[in-house]
Amino acid sequence: MRRILFLVLTCFQLNAFAQSNASISISNTDLVISRHIYGQFAEHLGRGIYDGFWVDKNLPVQKQDRIRLDVVNALKKIKIPNLRWPGGCFADEYHWRDGIGPRTQRPKMVNTNWGGVTEDNSFGTHEFLALCKLLGCEPYIAGNVGSGTVEEMSKWIEYLNSNSSSTIAQLRKQNGHSEPYKVSFWGVGNESWGCGGEMTANFYADQYRRYAAYARNYPGTPLKKIASGANSDDYNWTEVCMKNIPNHTMWGLSLHYYTLPTGNWNKKGSATSFSEKEYFNTMVNCLKMEELVTKHSAIMDKYDPNKKVALVVDEWGIWTDPEPNTNPGFLYQQNSLRDALIAATTLNIFNNHCDRVKMAELAQTVNVLQALILTDKTKMLLTPTYHIFDMYKVHQDAKYLAVKLQAPDYNVDGKSIPAVNVSASQDATGKIHISLVNLDLNKSVSVSTQLKQIQWAAVSGQILTSANITDINTFQQPSKLQIHNFTGAKKDGDNLSVTIPPKSVVMLELK
Known part of the structure; x- marks a missing residue:
């Protein structure tokens, strides 16, 4: 009773x-509010990785290798449960073999999605997993479906999770990590409807099935595969994926939604200068998350009444115009009390839908969009949004x-x-x-x-x-x-x- x-x-x-x-x-x-709702997102974008987590070896701050430890310690305090990497749009032009081995021998590339800057690949797979170990969080890796191959993603999983004598597992050992990393969370593409390949829902569902078939479980590491889900209110995308992808092959299906102050992607609005009317309109857009989660969940319920497949909101937050006099491709924005109210409201929505929302990632952790932390050379500050995650950490893995x-x-x-x-x-x-x-x-x-x-x-x-x-x-x-x-x-x-x-x-x- x-x-x-x-x-x-x-x-x-x-x-x-x-x-x-x-x-x-x-x-x-x-019903439990999963700690993974309080996840974070770090993309090779602007100053998120470089100058954020990964700094110049000569910068006079405490670091391990080139990982900035004041940032790490701040994130440990709020108990971030997972970190999503390497993107975002960057994920579907990222080839993981470019980011392993001696750093001086790693090939350079141009980050065509974000600012056209040169990516030197000094922060790669091993560096990311070292960061996750320092943070005490689980890694969530987004695989390259847009410009990659089934074999490439399959080999990345083998490289990280296999303890066999295969050539690819031996390569990991040669690169300094004898034991498997045991990475469970894998995204099968990102925004496949857009920057991840401009696919239709039906085409992506077929691609997911191919990629997932070769995403193998290795001993001790059952994979939690996350399908690239809908953009905002594209309910057809969710319908097609739930109908055409067998539920047992998906741990989760993603959803992306950004709060735009104006609702206009071409002129989103200022991060720091806005009227009460503009604030009100922003909160109207923020509260749309309730409608989106409810309607996408209802579609998922048709095909998965036992709620085995998680709704993973792995990109969310406020997106404003970049700060003046900064590279517009770096998406650097300040963080006001308004943004803290957005974060708290959105987390309340996720908590109240914890029967279906089992994972979410704020976009993004450092120096990008609705960041928790901003840095300027040796200086670091905690944003109002950071303080919300600090207050709300008590909900992690608590009874709903x-x-x-x-x-x-x-x-x-x-x-x-x-x-x-x-x-x-x-x-x-x-x-x-x-x-x-x-x-x-x-x-x-x-x-x-x-x-x-x-x-x-x-x-x-x-x-x-x-x-x-x-x-x-x-x-x-x-x-x-x-x-x-x-x-x-x-x-x-x-x-x-x-x-x-x-x-x-x-x-x-x-x-």
Whole structure:
């Protein structure tokens, strides 16, 4: 018999008449918020790898080989579970043999996707896996389907995972790694509908079957193969892949969606200068992730009712115009409080769909798009988005608590969106964590929470907010936005009372 507990939230906006009710039900289900939802993405793009993770040997920062350790330590703190590499669009022009062996002998290439710069291949397979080992995370490798071959990907897997005496496994040993790396997560192409080959859904499904057939399991390393899935709301792509690819050959099917402030790829909008109306439109686009995940999941349910195939949102985040006076092909953008609210809202969506969303990767980790970390020579700063991942790490591998919410509206120019979004979980020690986001720039939200059959004695909290939605961390002021203790929650008998300030993210812990 299931034991169900209820936590009922009543929310209202101060100085407003809007009111809402919410409940969190706790039951003995097997639903867990996978830690892999909190994954990251590092592409050979701009200053993401070079000058980000992998720096000049003469740069006076602490490093191992050329891996920058202050970046590593910051990412270890937030417990990143996986790192996707080498792309992105770069993956489908990357040939892995160019990135092994003595670095001075590795061939150079032009990165035609991103800025036309010379790629010297000094950061290759072994360097990436050394980085993952330092981070304590699982590698997620995207294979080259666009310009590669079935044999090339098959041999890459053998190179990394086989402990045999084959020529390719011996080559790995000659290159300094005697034991197999045991890489489980493999993407079979990337954006095959676009930069990964301009394929149709039917053609890609056939290609996936070919590539997957030769992506072998080696002893101790069953592969988790991830098919290249849809762009945004291309529901036909998901339909065709789920219909034509046998479920047992896929661990996951990907989805890519970027929040564009304007909704226009040609003029996306500024990262640091925007009005309330522009902010509101950005949040409308951010919240579309709920619709996308719901509709793609419904299609997957038709062919996979037991939810064996994961929905893998392995590229997501806000994409703005590049910072002025930077290489437009490097996709370098600043990171404001707005971006933190986007990250928190999106992670709440993923948490609430953890029955199907088992993996996701923010684009990207360092110096590219919605980065967690920005660097400038010896300087490093943590962005507001980094602090969201720090706050939300408590949800990793925690028991999912279902939330039903009717939030008050946030209204701008006659349009409205829900002012509040939420997700909740219970960790292995029994602590309950509730993450609340108030998107309204002007009004606080008061939450009165009725707790039934939940034993708790105290509440504590953290908050991320700032005076202005456009506020950012800079190398001159790297700590302008950071996590602070939250004192706006209290125990009132058996009830929990919370007041969430405007434009803020609050994480509550009940114990």
